[in-house]
Amino acid sequence: MPRDAANPAPARRARRPREECPARDAERTRAAILAAAVDEFAAHGLGGARVDRIAARACANKRMLYHYFGAKEALYLAALESAYERIRGEEQKLDLDHLPPEQGVRELVAFTWRYFLAHPEFMSLLNTENLHKARHLRQSRKIRALHSPLVAALSSLLERGRREGVFRAGVDPVQLYVSIAALSYFYLANCHTLSTIFDRNLRAKAALAERLRHITELVVASLRHRDAQAPAVVPASS
Numbered sequence: 001m002p003r004d005a006a007n008p009a010p011a012r013r014a015r016r017p018r019e020e021c022p023a024r025d026a027e028r029t030r031a032a033i034l035a036a037a038v039d040e041f042a043a044h045g046l047g048g049a050r051v052d053r054i055a056a057r058a059c060a061n062k063r064m065l066y067h068y069f070g071a072k073e074a075l076y077l078a079a080l081e082s083a084y085e086r087i088r089g090e091e092q093k094l095d096l097d098h099l100p101p102e103q104g105v106r107e108l109v110a111f112t113w114r115y116f117l118a119h120p121e122f123m124s125l126l127n128t129e130n131l132h133k134a135r136h137l138r139q140s141r142k143i144r145a146l147h148s149p150l151v152a153a154l155s156s157l158l159e160r161g162r163r164e165g166v167f168r169a170g171v172d173p174v175q176l177y178v179s180i181a182a183l184s185y186f187y188l189a190n191c192h193t194l195s196t197i198f199d200r201n202l203r204a205k206a207a208l209a210e211r212l213r214h215i216t217e218l219v220v221a222s223l224r225h226r227d228a229q230a231p232a233v234v235p236a237s238s
Contacts, residue, residue: 030068032058037069037079042121045128046076046136077136080129081143083122087115088146096153101161102220108154109216113184117208123189150177158223167223176223183215 036057040049051072055062069075094111096104116123129137137143154173161167187194191202201207 033060034082037075041079042124083125096157101166104157109219112180113212116184116188168225
């Protein structure tokens with residue numbers, strides 16, 4: 001299958017000559033293979049990715065690659081899982097349980113936007129797996145457990161907001177997260193076509209800042225209790 005057409009092509013790391021590859025222990029070798037696989041699958045999709053390139057970029061041989069991960073599709077799933085582990089791990093550092101409800105939502109929106117902006121490889125992997133209708137992700141034994149803390153944190157945040165009279169009742173935390181992700185993802189995945197259609201540079205610094213402000217206020221307004229007074233805006237941390 002050719003490289004997935006829906007994927008943006010993130011910049012690829014330069015391949016190092018074999019003699020420049022440092023000696024590694026087993027864990028570091030495995031991590032290097034996984035990082036190289038994320039780059040390769042993000043750039044070329046599942047069909048276009050090549051095990052030879054992954055091994056060369058990781059300064060490993062194919063025998064080690066197959067030893068740690070098995071066949072190409074198993075390596076692809078491991079790369080996909082590692083991409084989810086990374087974003088969920090960074091997300092947990094927001095410590096939503098210890099933030100005021102509205103500030104917590106603002107921080108999550110800002111984090112999601114900035115993460116997608118900084119990690120086009122993550123978006124590319126999602127594009128690839130959606131083209132395959134999540135066939136590989138459904139085989140993962142860890143993906144649902146990875147997302148349980150996010151749902152729990154959002155549930156707690158929404159409930160605290162409801163008790164404090166800040167948020168309305170009845171908000172589904174999964175629907176909320178899907179909306180937050182979609183407001184960032186669609187813009188960034190389609191900014192080139194949208195820029196052409198509307199004749200404005202949607203990747204310009206000012207446009208990106210305007211988009212973050214817009215989606216933040218949109219999400220917060222959708223949650224706010226109708227009787228709640230809008231507090232002074234607390235900017236999300238950078």
